[in-house]
Amino acid sequence: NAGVTQTPKFQVLKTGQSMTLQCAQDMNHEYMSWYRQDPGMGLRLIHYSVGAGITDQGEVPNGYNVSRSTTEDFPLRLLSAAPSQTSVYFCASTRGGNADPGKLFFGSGTQLSVL
Amino acid sequence: DQQVKQNSPSLSVQEGRISILNCDYTNSMFDYFLWYKKYPAEGPTFLISISSIKDKNEDGRFTVFLNKSAKHLSLHIVPSQPGDSAVYFCAASARTFGNEKLTFGTGTRLTIIP
Numbered sequence: 001n002a003g004v005t006q007t008p009k010f011q012v013l014k015t016g017q018s019m020t021l022q023c024a025q026d027m028n029h030e031y032m033s034w035y036r037q038d039p040g041m042g043l044r045l046i047h048y049s050v051g052a053g054i055t056d057q058g059e060v061p062n063g064y065n066v067s068r069s070t071t072e073d074f075p076l077r078l079l080s081a082a083p084s085q086t087s088v089y090f091c092a093s094t095r096g097g098n099a100d101p102g103k104l105f106f107g108s109g110t111q112l113s114v115l
Numbered sequence: 116d117q118q119v120k121q122n123s124p125s126l127s128v129q130e131g132r133i134s135i136l137n138c139d140y141t142n143s144m145f146d147y148f149l150w151y152k153k154y155p156a157e158g159p160t161f162l163i164s165i166s167s168i169k170d171k172n173e174d175g176r177f178t179v180f181l182n183k184s185a186k187h188l189s190l191h192i193v194p195s196q197p198g199d200s201a202v203y204f205c206a207a208s209a210r211t212f213g214n215e216k217l218t219f220g221t222g223t224r225l226t227i228i229p
Contacts, residue, residue, distance in 0.1 A: 031215045033216075035219075040221055042204060042219040042222060043159070043204065043217075043219040044219070045216060045217070048215070048216065050213075050215075058216070059218075090158050090159070092158075101147045101164070101166075101210075101215070102147050102149045102164060102206065102215060102217055103149070103161045103164065104151075104159075104215070104217065105161075106158030106159050106160070107158050108156070108158050109156070109158055
């Protein structure tokens with residue numbers, strides 16, 4: 001039972017490079033989201049999607065793009081990496097609705113360093 | 116502006132005793148509260164939740180208490196076990212903003228001493 005799968009687990013970028021963090025879930029969840037975790041800051045919402053073709057901004061969206069062409073996949077794109085984007089990134093999914101409010105299933109994370 | 120606060124970055128508790136983790140929030144729109152547990156190199160996992168219409172929810176060794184007037188919630192773990200050593204995040208959501216959009220606290224690292 002794979003759940004939420006994130007790749008890569010580790011990545012080092014140079015300032016200005018672009019890359020895509022991959023996220024896939026096999027639970028047929030409608031809702032998917034991306035968070036970043038920084039020391040002393042907790043987890044902060046970057047972007048989220050309530051279904052295929054629908055995305056919206058979270059608390060810290062600047063410098064990131066997302067798209068949702070299928071229910072399963074929700075990639076996060078860094079357009080021009082900056083040192084401030086050094087962080088651990090988590091993808092999460094949930095069924096949505098009132099059945100289990102807020103009960104997110106998280107991937108194992110991508111540790112990104114921007115030099 | 117930190118809307119969900121965990122003021123204790125770390126906590127050490129003897130095995131078998133009670134662990135109490137605290138969380139405060141400022142946004143009165145929050146109506147659902149959750150605790151997540153995180154081990155190193157893993158993603159957070161859901162632990163327990165409580166709706167704002169309740170003041171207590173229990174699941175085995177874990178109990179969450181909500182004091183709406185004080186905007187305070189706490190997680191009690193009894194008895195504490197070595198496997199409970201992890202970082203615990205408090206989170207909150209508001210039906211108005213979407214139940215799935217969580218605001219997280221900064222986390223408390225719990226260490227259970229054998």
